[in-house]
Amino acid sequence: MTISRRPAVGSTTGVRRATLSVAVVTGVVLSGVAAPAALAAPSADAVIAEVYGGGGNSGTTLTNDFVELGNRGGTAFPLDRYSVQYLPGSASPTSTWQVTNLAGSVGAGARYLVAEGKGAGGTVALPTPDATGAIAMSAAAGTVALVNGTTALTCKTAADCAADPRVKDLVGFGAATVREGSPTAAPANGTSVSRAASLADTDDNSADFTVGDATATNSKGETAGGGGDPGQPPVDAKIHDIQGFTRISPFKDKKVGDVTGIVTAVRGFGSSRGFWMTDPNPDSDPRTSEGLFVFTGSTTPAVAVGDAITASGTVKEFYPDAPATSNYQSLTELSSAQWTVGSHANPLPAPTVITPDQVPDVLAPNTGGNIEPLPLEPAKYSLDFWESHESEIVSVSDARVVGPSNSYDELYVTTKPQQNPTPRGGTVYPSYDKINTGVLKVQSIIPFDQQPFPKVNTGDVLTGVTSGPVEYSSFGGYTLFASQLGAAKDSKLQKEVTRRQRPGELAVATYNVENLAPSDPDTKFAQLAHGIVDNLAAPDVVNLEEIQDNDGATNDGVVASDVTLKKFTDAIVAAGGPHYQAREIDPVNDADGGQPGGNIRVGFLFNPARVSFVDRPGGGALSSVDVVKDHGKAHLTQSPGRVDPTNEAWTDSRKPLAGEFVFQGRTVFIIANHFNSKGGDQPTHGRYQPPTRSSEVQRQKQATVLQSFVGKLLTADPGANVVVAGDLNDYQFSPALAKLTSGGYLKDLISTLPAAERYSYVFEGQSQVLDHILASAALRGVDYDVVHINAEFADQASDHDPQIVRFRPSAGNKLADWAYDLADYVDQLLGRTAPRK
Template identity: 55%
Template sequence: MPSKKSARLAALTVAAVCSAASTVALSAPAHAETVAIHDIQGTTRLSPYAGQAVTGVAGIVTGVRTYGSSRGFWIQDPNPDADPATSEGVFVFTSSTPKVAVGDSVTVTGTVSEFVPGGASTGNQTVTEITKPTVTVVSSGNAVPAATVVNAKSVPAAYTPAGDTAASNSVNGLTLRPGKYALDYYESLEGMNVQVADARVVTATDPYTELWVTVKPRENTSSRGGALYGSYTSQNTGRLQIQSLGATADFPVANVGDSLTGVTAGPLDYNQFGGYTLVANRLGTLKSGGLERETTQKQKKGELAVATYNVENLDPSDATFEEHASAIVNNLKSPDIVSLEEIQDNNGATNDGTVAADVTVGKLIDAIVAAGGPKYDWRSIDPTNNTDGGEPGGNIRQVFLFNPERVSFTDRAGGDASTAVGVTKVRGKAQLTASPGRIDPADAAWASSRKPLVGEFVFRGRTVFVIANHFNSKGGDQGLTAQYQPVVRSSETQRHQQATLVNAFVKGILDTQKNADVIALGDINDFEFSGTAQLLEGDGELWSAIKSLPKSERYTYDYQGNQQVLDQILVSPSIRRGCDFEYDSVHINSEFHDQISDHDPQVLRFEP
């Protein structure tokens, strides 16, 4: 699954998916000829006419895109063939505002192209298009071909065939089997007029004016109306992205669990950020599902509450301090220790060498006090300038907040951006050589990525070791609808290295003190079932406590219609064996259109 927000920052509009792309050049028939749309589309993902000029391609205009860098229109043949594998629709790329209207009967002469949204390096599938077109309007006001109904019965349960091993696992050359595989089914409708009805929203409306619905209301449903991503081999085939050909102001502002009642219809497109997309010229009516933000329980006197919260590039110029403070105080009930991820330096993205974050953290602490919370103290280590990834100039890092009225921090000098923290034994107990400290900051595993922050805390006389993490993102991974199946998750390599180092450090603590209380938490950027999580857990040194929740509640993030786990709190055997811990994924952000972060915070309560 590709990187969440990092890939989207380059997009100026949802329509700008053609700004960075490539075409696939294929051998084709030697001469131009008059062909039907289904002949151009063919029975595979690649047109047999790719690269060739075609003339007199007839169809009815079903949708017109007048904005962005992918301007053009869709046409559909009202006289389909009998082959379910061949699409009857195609996109005509004009580059400038088209001079046609929905309902126009047209003929198109141009060149068939296989366009790769985002460029070939993304691994995305291609969109069959007619480019450099000459368009003749034959008549206007014609009936648009009836929309193909996409629903739970029409979409197969199997997601995709395996790619051709002789073609680097690409599915491009495989004959489409739309009755067996979901991706083949969607591809067989590429460019056609399709519709969904009474579809539940499974990813909220985002800043790019898009949302996701499911046409399979019973498929891996979460406790609050989303669709869970539970494994690499069990995909949610009913997910479909919704965009609109209408005005941005008219697009529904939806949360997870809401519904688009009635019919949503329009051409089926494929784009860089999500794959198959219904680009609606008719939108259903938004019906609220009444979703509300969650609140966790307050910790008891003898319980230590530890939380992790990615505050999404927080810097002093942001307007979200009061909202983050309210979330920490009211929704998280003022945890004793909070690991914050993505705290930026004092001037945010200004790239002038500033690395200190005391202004950022101080502003948040003051906002927490104003919201009725405790006067938190804090610890962190400033990174070396522009070495830890994230937004250039921002110098994101992890920060510990702690309530000094409930817990104390053991300060031990020596920790800095480049010095590796170690573990020693003092009077039979494990002790950090520096607190706070960083784990192996010079190791290549942390190149352009955040280094783990380690600290010693004391609660009611018991030492608790806390490791705050923010592993490298999923940037560069192929999307779930990529032409390569199974998809390549290249970003895992670095996370596996990072997880191995963190596990080794935890093992060093436990080898020194078998019953030590150790917590490794943060934005792991990977799933609870992933290889990253398995390496972190090791041979039982750690255990991801989110697995104590029912499966329907295991998610911290919502991406492209999949609710998934990215944020985790892992605990050592002494905490897990006690069986007196409580875990809560507090859903206050990921399901909502007005989120202040794209992550849901996590809280662990236990008695050390």
């Protein structure tokens, strides 16, 4: 599954956003416990616009912490008798709110700067503040409130603060206990949390604020000076000098002047506004880019494409998070810039036309460390190729879509249409050392009222030319910010429909339904239900992953999911499907990862008209299922039962659920799974190559526990029918799957498909495997299918595609199995689909 990697906002191109997901892999499952969200009404006028707590800390530029206010309203907002107050992120019983009194007013659409504690470091003072305090705020986590009054607040929880009518606005940043909605991502010494330029207030801090450069602005519109020595004169430099031949500018944190170029594109919306300029007189070094982004923050720059610019400012390396610990690459940009326009309507430098053979097939040098200091080799490595064209205009023609458009208004194309293509138009991810280097993310910098962002599926084509500046983004790697966007051509990709099982076949499916909760719209339930009925042909058993509790991601101690499951099974009946029954085990509250309060779990749906479930008591959140042998046959001690749930392998992760089923007199063991996510892995396109996949350690432990349990079943009965299925959050070539298939107990059925068809998920344009069905040798006539109905489409009920296996279970008796198989063969010849009597 995928929890939102970024705030979901409208035209978000270029918004500076904090990252949660990594690598070429799955959506992230976050774990942990959070306090109830604050629910105060959004402010219509004065709000907190920016908070910075790293002032004067080691390695920072600004000397002071600050709080910046903004006014969304149409008239000045008086601040007399108001204050800003600060509470530590993890407030103890003895913690108190610290107060800075305010005076004057914040004008309509204006800012108001409150200077706070000063540290020993930093080189640049804030612009003249409108109010001054001495609060030493944390750089990483805390709560700031705008308060109608000057008496210190006493609330210590989000709910209590939301109920205090004196609180005008509130932001909890980092791991703050007191916050509105969810807290913001964590800033660091060199970054702040800031609200979008529109000052939109939804009372969800994580949606309203993003992490980026600290940009203190006072009521006069004055901003802090650039980095480095304030008295340092600027050094004249050309763009290629600034870019240099490594990823880090030789002018980093220095002032430069006489930077000349032609404006090639403008971004006039979002919180990362600015313009790109290119020097029309390049040098002869293919490693040095001739393009540069000029960052203007929340201010729309007064320039036009074709303007000849002479600029000065401070060279910065922008990271989406703390530079010292970031796993991502940086963007070289000009900050705190001033410029003059020499002339207008100049011809633009010719774009770099990207052809199928131009981008290298190898991703990056395999150094085992940080590649930033290395000289670029653009003819050898694809990451180096794109870096050598950073902020230049590039163009692609008739580009095939390999990752559908999403809610963040982005899509992925391939510049190498013959690189590992899938039969349905995607690009399959074959191994760790064969990243598809042709994949390129596309966003738009064209205002959506001029050209709406296209809604496209995998295999569609952006016809004609798509062009614009290219730069690195932590969300998907190098990105073409389109100032010219090709027209979408529909490839008519169809959602797949699998065949119905025959009377003698048992059909078992697995489906990650992506945080399904009763609060989800009826349309989601209906779409998922039709997927099961129409596309999966009503399997006999469905393993479900990511079923949430009865009130979804409300963190109030509720763990039961009967309401969720009933709403889903009712939707299946309404879609024309069978009356499924459900089996699951409620987890310990907030112990299984996922959205705090959501309590996602795995479970079974089964059609009692076709298959029976053996209910055997004793299963619980912390009780462990075992295997017993009776008359030569294996049985579970609990059904349903959790597999070794107290083992540390399952910390903050879902526990496998084992169930015993009977189909036409034959016992079948099915184990539903949802392994830990890839959260914490370094990204494939980051500055560390090869990336460290730290999350693999836990999945290998989980695979070890599960493989041992399957071994118990097959030791007790070597002919047992065993199906292991679910979202294993890992690839078919991963160490976890190698462990799970070791010993010869299980076969991973994805490996039976042609290589180009091995995928169930699309992430950052790479079609890949996260979901699996594994089968023991006793299963006969195995017919396996990945049913593509979600991952390749812009319209998704889930981000995963379901899978299904049909098979004839063994009775452990050759003569009985022969007769059974003969009857199934007759059914097949006659086309029978009705259940056998």
